[in-house]
Structure formats: C-alpha cells, structure tokens
Amino acid sequence: MLNRMIATLKDPLIKGHPLHAMLSDVPVGSLVAGSAFDLMGMLTGNRSWRVAARAAHTCAFGSGCVAALVGLWDYQAVPREHPARWEGALHGSLNASVMALLVPSLLLRREADAPASGRPATSAVVFGAAALAVLGISGWLGGDLVYHLGWRVTPAEHAEQLEDALRQRGETNLIETAHDTVHTYEQEHSLVP
Numbered sequence: 001m002l003n004r005m006i007a008t009l010k011d012p013l014i015k016g017h018p019l020h021a022m023l024s025d026v027p028v029g030s031l032v033a034g035s036a037f038d039l040m041g042m043l044t045g046n047r048s049w050r051v052a053a054r055a056a057h058t059c060a061f062g063s064g065c066v067a068a069l070v071g072l073w074d075y076q077a078v079p080r081e082h083p084a085r086w087e088g089a090l091h092g093s094l095n096a097s098v099m100a101l102l103v104p105s106l107l108l109r110r111e112a113d114a115p116a117s118g119r120p121a122t123s124a125v126v127f128g129a130a131a132l133a134v135l136g137i138s139g140w141l142g143g144d145l146v147y148h149l150g151w152r153v154t155p156a157e158h159a160e161q162l163e164d165a166l167r168q169r170g171e172t173n174l175i176e177t178a179h180d181t182v183h184t185y186e187q188e189h190s191l192v193p
Contacts, residue, residue, distance in 0.1 A: 011077045012070050018152040020071045024142070027064035028135065030056045031098075035132045038125045050120045054109040057128055061102045068095055074152070084151040087141055094138035101131035 012019040034056030041049030071092055078085045105127035109120065145151045150159070163175050187193045 009073065009076075012073045013152075018074060020067060020074045021146070021152070023063070023067040023070055027060045027067055028139065030060035030063060031102075031128070031132050031135055034060055035128055038120050038128055041120045042125065045117050045119050050109075053120055053128070054106070057102060057106055057109065060131075061099065061106060064095070064099055064102070068092070068099065071095065078151065082149075082151075084145050084149045087145055087149065088151070091138055091141040091145060094134055094141065098131045098135045098138065101127050101134065105131060 014022075034053045037049050037053035037056055040046070041053055075088050075092060078088050105124050108124035108127065146153055159178075166172065166174055
C-alpha cells in the first residue's frame, strides 16, 4: 500500500527545479561551519565557539533530516534500470551515515556535559569531523548523479530520449561522436581531468 501511495506522488520539483538539491545546501553549509567553529574553539578555548559549533551541528542535523526525506522521495522516481539508481542508493546511505555520526556528536555537546574550559569535547569534534568527511564523499556522488548521470537535468533527459531514438534507427555512430566530443571537452577544460 505504501508503494502505491508513493507511486502516486508527484516528483519533488518546483518549477522544474529539484527540491532536494535546494535543501541540501543548508546541512552542508551548517556542517562545514560547525567544524570550522570546533577548530576555532579548540585553538582559542573561547566558549562562544563551542556554543556556535553546537548550534551549527544542530542545524546540520535538523536540516539534513529534511533534505534526506526529500532525497528519499526523489529517489523513488529513479527508474530501476537507470544508472543513477545504484549511485543514488549509495549517496543516500552515506547521508544516513552522516546523520548517524551527528547524533553522538550532538549528545556529546550537551551543555551539562561540556568541559569546564571553552574547548569542545574531543570526541564530539571527532564525530563531527567524521560526519564532514563522509558528507564530502556523498557530495561527490551527488554531483556525479547530476553532472555525469544527468539525474534531474533536463538536457540529459532529452539526450536519453534522442539516444534511444537513434539506437532504434541504428545510428549509434552519432551517439558515439557526441559522447567523444563531451569527453574531449571535459579532458581539455577540467581543472583536474
């Protein structure tokens, strides 16, 4: 019954823009800021950095949960045979790991358990840094979903339809030429090919 209900939902798009991509900026920025605040707190011992880090990590967790739910909603629309399906599952699993790492980080940041100095608890910082590292890998995969696999990119969806039509007509040489042109462009124009 749940699968049928999910199947009837519209995709999480607003005027053609994917909602998941819009929502992901807040948890990413918050986690980066929280880690930077942790570093400043460790260096200075100033209590205000510890408070700012806790607020930023709390924001990362809350907004990350919202982004994750919308990402799961978006994932339901990926066709089973599309290459984005497997990579999307890995991206989502890594993001779930980020949320799981933030839980102990936040629990260790409770004010009642805070060290007397202004420095954050080392274990809280380690969990937060681990969450940031996993998020970096997940973000790379998210970029790959969009920029290489074309998920939620209209030109890629159009290209897939054109490629299918050309394959049916036996004109695969045009497809290969287009792919070669794109590959050459990426190699020649990428900062790090």
